[in-house]
Amino acid sequence: MQIAILLFDGFTALDAVGPYEILHRVPGAETVFVAERTGPVHDEPGSLSLVARKTLAEVTAPDVVVVPGGPGQSGQMTNESLLGWLRAVDATTAWTTSVCTGSLLLAAAGLLTGRRATSHWLALDALRAYGAEPVGERVVTDGKYLTAAGVSAGIDMGLTLAGSLVDERFARSVQLITEYDPQPPYDAGSPEKAPAALVEEARGRSRFTARPAR
Amino acid sequence: MQIAILLFDGFTALDAVGPYEILHRVPGAETVFVAERTGPVHDEPGSLSLVARKTLAEVTAPDVVVVPGGPGQSGQMTNESLLGWLRAVDATTAWTTSVCTGSLLLAAAGLLTGRRATSHWLALDALRAYGAEPVGERVVTDGKYLTAAGVSAGIDMGLTLAGSLVDERFARSVQLITEYDPQPPYDAGSPEKAPAALVEEARGRSRFTARPAR
Numbered sequence: 406m407q408i409a410i411l412l413f414d415g416f417t418a419l420d421a422v423g424p425y426e427i428l429h430r431v432p433g434a435e436t437v438f439v440a441e442r443t444g445p446v447h448d449e450p451g452s453l454s455l456v457a458r459k460t461l462a463e464v465t466a467p468d469v470v471v472v473p474g475g476p477g478q479s480g481q482m483t484n485e486s487l488l489g490w491l492r493a494v495d496a497t498t499a500w501t502t503s504v505c506t507g508s509l510l511l512a513a514a515g516l517l518t519g520r521r522a523t524s525h526w527l528a529l530d531a532l533r534a535y536g537a538e539p540v541g542e543r544v545v546t547d548g549k550y551l552t553a554a555g556v557s558a559g560i561d562m563g564l565t566l567a568g569s570l571v572d573e574r575f576a577r578s579v580q581l582i583t584e585y586d587p588q589p590p591y592d593a594g595s596p597e598k599a600p601a602a603l604v605e606e607a608r609g610r611s612r613f614t615a616r617p618a619r
Numbered sequence: 620m621q622i623a624i625l626l627f628d629g630f631t632a633l634d635a636v637g638p639y640e641i642l643h644r645v646p647g648a649e650t651v652f653v654a655e656r657t658g659p660v661h662d663e664p665g666s667l668s669l670v671a672r673k674t675l676a677e678v679t680a681p682d683v684v685v686v687p688g689g690p691g692q693s694g695q696m697t698n699e700s701l702l703g704w705l706r707a708v709d710a711t712t713a714w715t716t717s718v719c720t721g722s723l724l725l726a727a728a729g730l731l732t733g734r735r736a737t738s739h740w741l742a743l744d745a746l747r748a749y750g751a752e753p754v755g756e757r758v759v760t761d762g763k764y765l766t767a768a769g770v771s772a773g774i775d776m777g778l779t780l781a782g783s784l785v786d787e788r789f790a791r792s793v794q795l796i797t798e799y800d801p802q803p804p805y806d807a808g809s810p811e812k813a814p815a816a817l818v819e820e821a822r823g824r825s826r827f828t829a830r831p832a833r
Contacts, residue, residue: 419640419774419797422667426633426770429666436666445659445670452643452650453636456659456668505798526798543802555798556640557774560633565804577807578817583633584719584740584769586808587801588757590779593791594800603792 406570408436409467409494411507412446413487415477418453419556420504424471427563430579431570439464441486449476461490468499469566473559474506474525479612481510488514500566502551504559511550512537520547525555526596527611557594560585620784622650623681623708625721626660627701629691632667633770634718638685641777644793645784653678655700663690675704682713683780687773688720688739693826695724702728714780716765718773725764726751734761739769740810741825771808774799 408428410421421438429436440446440457447454472491481487491514495501503511508524511517512535522537522545523529529539543554544562553562564585568576580586593599596607622642624635635652643650654660654671661668686705695701705728709715717725722738725731726749736751736759737743743753757768758776767776778799782790794800807813810821 417640418636422632422636425667426631429664438667450643452672453639453652454670454672456670458666458668543800544804554800555796557797557799557801560771561802561804568804573805574817577805577813578820580803580805580807581810581813581817582769582821583771584808585771585801585803586757586768586812587771587799587803588775589794589799589801590758590775590782591787591791591794593794594798596795598800599791599795603788603795606792607796 406431406434406469407464407467408434408469408471409439409464410436410471411473411487412438412440412455412457413477413481414447415449415475415480416446416473417475417505417556418448418455420473420475420507420559421455421471423557423559424502424504424563424566426583427560427567427579428469428471430582431567437464461486465494466497467494469570470494470498470501472503472507472510474504474509478506478509482513491516498549500549500551500569502553502562502566504553504562505555508532508537508552509535511552517550520550521545522547522550522552523554524552527607527613531613620645620648620683621678621681622648622683622685623653623678624650624685625687625701626652626654626669626671627691627695628661629663629689629694630660630687631689631719631770632662632669634687634689634721634773635669635685637771637773638716638718638777638780640797641774641781641793642683642685644796645781651678675700679708680711681708683784684708684712684715686717686721686724688718688723692720692723696727705730712763714763714765714783716767716776716780718767718776719769722746722751722766723749725766731764734764735759736761736764736766737768738766741821741827745827
């Protein structure tokens with residue numbers, strides 16, 4: 406089984422590494438970081454570089470594709486090389502997945518049209534503009550399309566996917582070994598739970614508020 | 620403020636990237652991945668490479684140091700170059716921190732002697748063998764030493780540290796933007812919660828069971 410994790414400049418590191426840390430443990434899985442070019446790919450803010458081992462052209466039939474998001478997603482929304490690759494591999498994937506604004510890339514590729522999907526809470530409206538039906542849940546499954554909410558939600562998505570790829574026992578064993586027993590010191594992880602002033606500040610800074618998707 | 624995240628071959632990716640994703644957002648912080656040599660550093664199982672931007676020699680006075688763990692930690696327990704660096708930078712850090720078995724490296728450097736600290740649940744006994752007082756909590760503070768439990772606990776540690784480095788309001792804003800509102804699909808993230816059979820299996824596979832620390 407091949408699991409391809411897409412990288413592009415300006416990705417959010419945890420979007421990619423959360424699912425990776427879960428999914429690389431699937432027995433028999435080959436997990437590969439893939440990008441337009443091999444070599445270091447820089448996150449936003451640029452202080453982290455993950456190495457892409459293969460080019461898009463070298464990964465033609467992954468069983469699972471994982472698309473992270475991040476500020477750099479906006480620069481890829483009309484990149485036909487990347488969107489065309491998503492469409493091509495999606496034709497044969499068992500699972501096509503995303504974290505955060507990675508779902509906007511899937512939607513821009515036309516893969517989420519009419520489908521229930523999620524994204525970073527700030528990007529749910531933009532997701533609708535690209536033809537998907539946004540759902541404000543942490544992990545959303547519609548057929549083989551598995552989308553996760555913002556950044557840290559990729560860990561929950563990865564565990565859900567591990568349960569499907571192998572079985573629930575395996576997923577629980579991965580949860581145990583990664584000690585995923587979250588105990589956030591605060592309770593502000595969603596717009597429903599965070600203080601209203603912080604939600605408004607985040608909306609004010611968001612490019613999704615300032616620049617509608619189309 | 621400089622935040623140095625240590626890398627070594629065989630680290631666990633999420634141990635490093637969890638805190639990174641929180642801490643790089645601290646206003647004015649320079650976050651730098653550091654290793655014995657610059658360039659790609661490979662995780663265990665080897666399918667992920669993070670780039671070290673600076674050598675140990677180039678980072679002499681970070682305000683915060685973050686030490687991840689992972690299977691490769693065992694190979695560093697007598698690496699005087701790395702342990703000596705930890706001792707040297709600890710002399711002037713505001714915070715010396717670890718995730719997972721990274722605390723064993725801090726302990727091997729002599730920095731946790733007599734201190735309350737945590738580690739991956741499988742490594743708590745080993746932590747005692749190196750002179751620390753193991754505590755089975757997710758994030759443990761003893762003076763300026765902040766240690767986190769296994770793998771995913773680095774996110775909780777990062778938020779705790781963000782609250783101390785800036786303030787609680789800032790930490791909540793980071794929790795909101797990283798949408799850290801965890802909803803694991805299973806409830807097996809600790810040895811107390813996981814099925815006993817899975818806990819026993821994990822113990823059976825663990826190098827900490829097979830090979831006592833000393």
